[in-house]
Amino acid sequence: MPKSTKYIAKEADRDGRINYSVQDDAVWHDxxxxxxxxxxxxAADEYLAGQRKLDLPKDRVPQCVExxxxLRELTGWRVRPVPALxxxxxxxxxxxxxxFPAASFIRSREDFDYIEEPDIFHEIYGHTPLLTDKRFAKFSEMIGKTGLExxxxxYSWLIRLYWFTIEFGLIRQGNEIKALGSGLASSPTELIYSIEDETAIRKPFDVIDILRTPYRIDIHQPIYFVLDxxxxxxEASDRNLxxxxxTAQRLGLHAPAYPPKQPLEQKAS
Structure with missing residues (x-):
């Protein structure tokens, strides 16, 4: 995750609601x-099914309490507003x-097509549809419980399993590959790239391989893992993570499939 942000968290009132502006609602709608x-x-069938269950509003930012x-009725989960980081x-x-921790702000028009840190659009539109499914909810809970141990x-090893599945996972459905990850569902450009771009590397799902694969948050992923x-x-929920x-630490990280991030002063103007 990014180390800093220009956004300021929005505070919920005593009823857990946030006063989003007309401009905020317009950004959500668009x-x-x-x-x-x-x-x-x-998107994968499971994601689309979750969207239908939630039927999120299209003309305004949804409230976490709503x-x-x-979610409580479907899987026992809830969403709680948190600061951006x-x-x-x-x-x-x-x-x-x-x-599920949800950053409470929504991106500005300036960051409409890409924002490095998660915002409420990514959190609610991207993540909550999968949390309507007890199987995905169980997997997310397992990631959390393993993190506590x-x-x-x-931490940086465990989070890769979440990153390459819940955030940026792909899945085979029939003769097609579909997007399962929430980071893909909320990204205007990477959703299409992950499925159609010939330069993207799509590897079979393998827990150890995933744990050994480094990633960057500020670019399209060069590697995606595909569930059959x-x-x-x-089944990964029952593994000894x-x-x-x-095991992954003993084997070591794979060489990155992306170029190193240049310091700001070295970037071409």
Missing amino acids: LVLQQQPNVNRF VSKQ IGFAQFFAMLADNT CEKAD DADQLF LEDIH
Whole structure:
């Protein structure tokens, strides 16, 4: 995650509601208008089914308390507003408690097509549809509980499993590859890139391979992992992930498939 942000978290009132502006609601509306046609085309069946269950508003930013009410009835989860940036320890603790942390602000028009840090559009539009499914909810809870057992040095290894599945995972459905990850569902450009671009590397799902694969948050992923079916992910919930992490650490990280990020002063003007 980015180390800093220009955005300021919005505070919820005593009822858990946030006073979003007319401009905020307009950004949400326009993001949904832009994204939904491609989601209908490229997203996995499980994601689309979750969208239908939630039936999120299209003309305004949804309130976390509204979404939480629906999720509690379906899977026992809830959504809680948090500042834009939280640490791994807090993130894992919240997942273990069946609570999804949602950054409370929405991106500006300036960042309409790409924002490095997660905003409420990514959190609600991207993540909550999968949390309507008990299987994906269980996997997210397992990631959180494993995080509570990890040493701090293990956090960056564990988070790769979440990153390459819940955030940027792909899945085979029939003769096609579809987008499962929430980061893809909320991205105007990477959703299409992940499915159609010939330069993207698509590898079979393998837990140890994933744990050894470094990533960058500020570019389209050069590598995606493809599930043959959703049961592969749910079977991972029963693995000893601490043992998997230690195995991956002994084997070491793969060489990055992306160029190193240049310091700002070295970038071409």
